[in-house]
Amino acid sequence: MELDERKITILKAIVANYLETGEPVGSRTISKYSDLNLSSATIRNEMADLEEMGYIVQPHTSAGRIPTDAGYRFYVDRLMEEKEEVEVTNGALLERVDRMEVLLKQVARVLASNTNYATMVTAPNYAKTVKFIQLSLVDSANLLAVIVVDGNIIKNQMIHLNVLLDNEDVLKFNILLNTFLQGASLEDINLEMIQEMKKQSGEYADILDHIFTGITDAIHEAQEVDIYTSGATNILKYPELGDIEKTTGLLEAFEDKEELSHMLEGTDDSENDSGIQIFIGEETPVQNMKDCSLVTATYQMPEGAKGKIGIIGPKRMDYKKVVSTLKNLTIELDDIFKKSREVTSDE
């Protein structure tokens, strides 16, 4: 059987209507709604064909049709023309904020309240190299290590001492650490390097051990992907997601930040020029989301670092709106990062 022009028109009408109403779509509705001027009987015949081809199903005999995953997929890939007008919200969407963390939290929050879906945003993942490292003596027992990695991500580590150091000692350590570590990527810092540093530090080798533990801790932490979520409760607004168990599962998945960030990082955006990916139902990378759709976008910083934005909603989410919102948002983000770079001038 062939998917001719008319069948496509009908499929599109069905999906569009279902996205709007959430109710199974009947033949008579299409007969009136579309400008095909066909009787409901003809539509019925076509619908039977579309069902056979796997694009739509009936929830039960004598009900209208709803799209299958394949139906949504076809709609998203081929039928959905995006809203081309730029959103009015643009510009006012985000206040300018300096701290990355605050900015991303806000992105998640604004996006959730704009779309009424659950949202998540990961911090950009750099190929992290150490840019600056400094130890300071806070008091006689505590040494503070501050590590700045590429992209101005700052990590602190308080190191407890059981020997007395004076400021001169600390200065020496600082020189030693910076000589070795500045510009090193986090993977470069291995046992060998540590051994070498210990050798050069002479009498302070023991303390260095202590310090190193602190620093590697901080580095590990810097490597973890931060993720911010918002709008979890929006999930409850879509009762078609079914029973409480499913909802619970979803919310649990949404609470598990680690799994979420892995999931987002795992999405591959290489082949898609806009950086936007849509996962429908079973296509989602996490079992608990198989009754939902996931839309992800990638934003990019001037340094090349990338972060992800994700939206989880029901399969009948407003894909058009979500995609266009995400596009605008990534553009705006790119803009903010570019501007903030101009202000700070070059490195």
Add this chain to the structure above:
Amino acid sequence: MELDERKITILKAIVANYLETGEPVGSRTISKYSDLNLSSATIRNEMADLEEMGYIVQPHTSAGRIPTDAGYRFYVDRLMEEKEEVEVTNGALLERVDRMEVLLKQVARVLASNTNYATMVTAPNYAKTVKFIQLSLVDSANLLAVIVVDGNIIKNQMIHLNVLLDNEDVLKFNILLNTFLQGASLEDINLEMIQEMKKQSGEYADILDHIFTGITDAIHEAQEVDIYTSGATNILKYPELGDIEKTTGLLEAFEDKEELSHMLEGTDDSENDSGIQIFIGEETPVQNMKDCSLVTATYQMPEGAKGKIGIIGPKRMDYKKVVSTLKNLTIELDDIFKKSREVTSDE
């Protein structure tokens, strides 16, 4: 009417039974369950009295009784004998962790999975004074401000420069800042102080402005109470919380970290020696929780700083278990802090 011994026994039996089953308790159940050896008719008479006194109600005629808020309150205050045996989980409950943040997250998580309620933990709130402040030149355009406040809470702020500074300038600033700010409580830092510093800084007054904005930002942030939550989805396990709307409201309240931490900080623990407080139904400080109970505990650090732990569950939560778990937990926390203090020696 008087609340005699027998009425108390019956009330206790009713509450205990309802906590266990979640079903309204009938007279026949009590007649068999308790060792009073009274017929159900007698129990019925007593129950009518208890209802009149406001301790129990019938959800509808011809149903058994359930406790009112007053009934729960009486049970909690007078009838509940705590489990005195120490929990087996004690000791293994928490791995030792160095970073406060990680530790508290774990507390929330462990507590949620142990109790099956929603949990939250605030970071200890210090009377914060500046302990150490340092500016460092990360590169020509970026100045990093590191501020350590009492209790070794560290805040960073990256300050973008549009003038060139050399290391000597930075050193001057550092001396200036530390002279003025070290030991100052966060409230002390006011306009007057800033004016005075500007005067002394001479030609750099403009830059200082810039720097100050950064520092006050960081200080503000340090004053915010951090809060960690876990087990939000446990709320969905108790359908007696009623319709989806209530549940949504609850979950939303639970997502709003700011409101939550205000709420917890607002609970007054002065008159209770164990530091544990129980809020039942309407007693809870937040409207959305009026169908739940909230149990809070206070833990204490050797420096005197206090933090709160909160548990939200249905009114028919297992108060005994929750209270004893919280007691053990705060003891264990106190222990961890004491130990970590011993190791780091004194300040």
Add this chain to the structure above:
DNA sequence: TATTAGCACTCAACTCTTTTGAGTGCTAAC
């Protein structure tokens, strides 16, 4: 040959009624 009108059929959802059973309050007897 494609389209359509017409009709019998299906089935979830709704309403209305009946049944069930746990639980009560009251009264009279112990």
Add this chain to the structure above:
DNA sequence: GTTAGCACTCAAAAGAGTTGAGTGCTAATA
């Protein structure tokens, strides 16, 4: 003061009927 007994209540479950949107099929139509 306690209890047996009984009539009464009412939510919840089960059943019966009604409705209406929607279908598939067939025969007539363009």
